[in-house]
Amino acid sequence: MKEYNIALIGKGIVGTCFLNLLNKKINEISLKYEQKIKIVAIFEKDGALIREDGINIEEFANKECNFKNRNFWYDNLKAIEKIGDLELDLIVETTPTNMKTGEPAFSHIMKALENGIDVITSNKAPFYLYPDKIKNQAKKNNCFVRIEATVASCVPCIAMKEVLCSNEIIGIRAILNGTSNYILSRMTSEGLSFEMALKEAKEHGYAESDSTLDIDGYDAAGKLVILANELMGLSKTINDVKIKGISRITPQAIELARGDGLIIKPLAMVEENSLIVEPRLIKKESPLNINGTLNIIELQTKNAGPIILMGHGAGGYEAASALMNDLYYILKERNKTNVN
C-alpha cells in the first residue's frame, strides 16, 4: 500500500483534535483510499518530533501528552527549515498565527507549495492577506490548498463552489463572528449595555481576553474576503473591505429598531462586488436572525434564490472535522490521478 506522509504544524486545540479524528479514521482511510497514512512530523514552536517511519498517532493525540525530551524530539527545530527536507505529501497548518501578518502560517504554506506539497489549514490570515501569491504558487506546482476550516469552521461554505458549480453566486450576507453576534443578541434580549454583554461573553468563554479583532469586525472581514474570492471568483484582500465594528451600538438603538420590527445584526456582505462588514438592520423574521454563537451564510444564487448554511463557527473538533473533509478530498483526487 502506498504511504502518505503528513506533517502537522502546530499542535494546539485544533491540531490535537485533528490527530484524534485521524486516529479514529486510519483504518477507514486505508480501506477507502488505499493509502497508509503516516504522521512523520509534528512541529511545535520550540522544536519538533520527527520520525520518518511514522509517529504513534494514538499516543500523541492525547492533549496532555508532552513531546519534549522524548526520543525523536529535536529542540528548536523549525518547520520552515525542515519542510523541504522531509518526504511529505501534505502539511496540516494549524499554528497560532498573527491575524495582521499571517505569520508563521503564510511562510509554512508557501514553503510547502514550493516543494510540491499539498496544504490543508485552519489559518485564514494568509488567505485574506496574500490570496494571489498562494494561488499562483499552488497552480505553478499543481498543488491542492484546501481551506474549508478557515471560514465558519465545520460549515461547508467553501465547498459550495463545487456543489453549486453551475449556479453563479451573486451576493453574500453572513454572520461570521460568533462573539459579535453573541454580544448583540444579549444586548437585544436582555437590554444589556455593550460593555456588560462583552464582559458576560468573556465570562462564558465566547470572547477571548483581547477580543478587539472580533468586535471591530476585522475577523469577519477576513472570512468574508475568503468567501468572496472562493465563491465569487473575486481577487480581494482585507484592505478592500469597508469595516465597521459593533462597539458603538447602544441599547437605545436596539430598542428603536425593535419598535419597527427590526433587529441589529453584525453582517458581513458582498453587495455588487463590494465587501462590507457592519451592523445592519434586518427584519425580525429574517432567517439571518440567529442568536448565540452560530454562524450563518446566505448565498444569493443567480438561478435559485438564497441558499443558507448554518452551524457552529468555532471549536476544536468543528475545525478539525473540516480539515478532515479536506484531507479526504485530496486523497480522493490524488488517488484518481495515481490510479489512471
Add this chain to the structure above:
Amino acid sequence: MKEYNIALIGKGIVGTCFLNLLNKKINEISLKYEQKIKIVAIFEKDGALIREDGINIEEFANKECNFKNRNFWYDNLKAIEKIGDLELDLIVETTPTNMKTGEPAFSHIMKALENGIDVITSNKAPFYLYPDKIKNQAKKNNCFVRIEATVASCVPCIAMKEVLCSNEIIGIRAILNGTSNYILSRMTSEGLSFEMALKEAKEHGYAESDSTLDIDGYDAAGKLVILANELMGLSKTINDVKIKGISRITPQAIELARGDGLIIKPLAMVEENSLIVEPRLIKKESPLNINGTLNIIELQTKNAGPIILMGHGAGGYEAASALMNDLYYILKERNKTNVN
C-alpha cells in the same frame, strides 16, 4: 469536440426551466468540459420530438412553444420504446409521476440504466419506493444517478454525502414540505383554523388543489427516505416511515404550546435509524423555527454538531438549477474517465 447526447423526458415547468438554463450555459459547458451538448429528444406524453443532429434548444426552451405537427415530431412515440435505440449519454427525467407507483419515471430510469445511460431527475417517487433496484442497476452498468433535485429542490442536501465525507451523519431533523409548514405557520401567527389556513395556502398557490399527500406527511416522508438512504447509508423505503399528518392540529394546541415557549412544526426526522414524520414541539428559538415555504434540513454530525441547510424547496428554476449542478457533476466525472 466530443458530442454529448441528452434526452429530456417530460417538458413541464421543471423541464422547460432546465432547457432555459441549459441554453444559457451551452458555451460555458463546451469551454469547461470540452463537450458539445445536444438535446436529441424531447419526450412528451403524446409523442416525441427526435432529432439526432440536435434540437434547437433556444427555440424549444420557450414555455409556450408548441411541438406538435412540426418536423421531427412523432405522434404517440413513447420514451420507454425509444430510449434504448437512441445514442444517449444522459436522460433528464422530469415527467409528472405518480407518487404511489413511481411511474412513468421509474421505468424510464431503469430503461436508461439498462442501456448504460446516466440519469438526472427531479422525480423522487422511484427513490423512496425502489431505491435498491435503481442502485443495483446503476452499479451493474457503471452509471451515475444524480438526484439532488428530488429533496428540497435547489438546497444541496444530497451533496452533503460528498462534502461531509469524513463526518458521519447520525441524525436528521428537517422541514421538507412547504405546504404543511405554511399552514402551521399561518395557524400560529394568525390563529387560523387548519381549514382556513389550507384554503389560504391554495389561494396563494402554496398548496395544490389536491394537497392530500402534502398534508398527510407522505411527501415529506418520501424525501426523508431519500435523505436517510443517501446521507446515512440506510436502505429504507417509504413503508419504513412512521407518518402522521398535520390535519388534526388545532389552534388550541398551538396556543397551549405557545404558553410554554414552544411551536408546532411539521418535522421529518431520522432518530436512531427510525424514520418519523409528524408534528413536533420545538423551542421558539430553535433554528428549525422557520416560517413560510422554506425548507430546512438539520444534519446531526458525529464530529461537529448540527449543520443546517435552508432555501426554497420548490419552484421550476430551483429544481432546474439542482439538475444543472448534477449535469455538471456528471460531465466532470465522465471527463476525468475519458481524459485518462
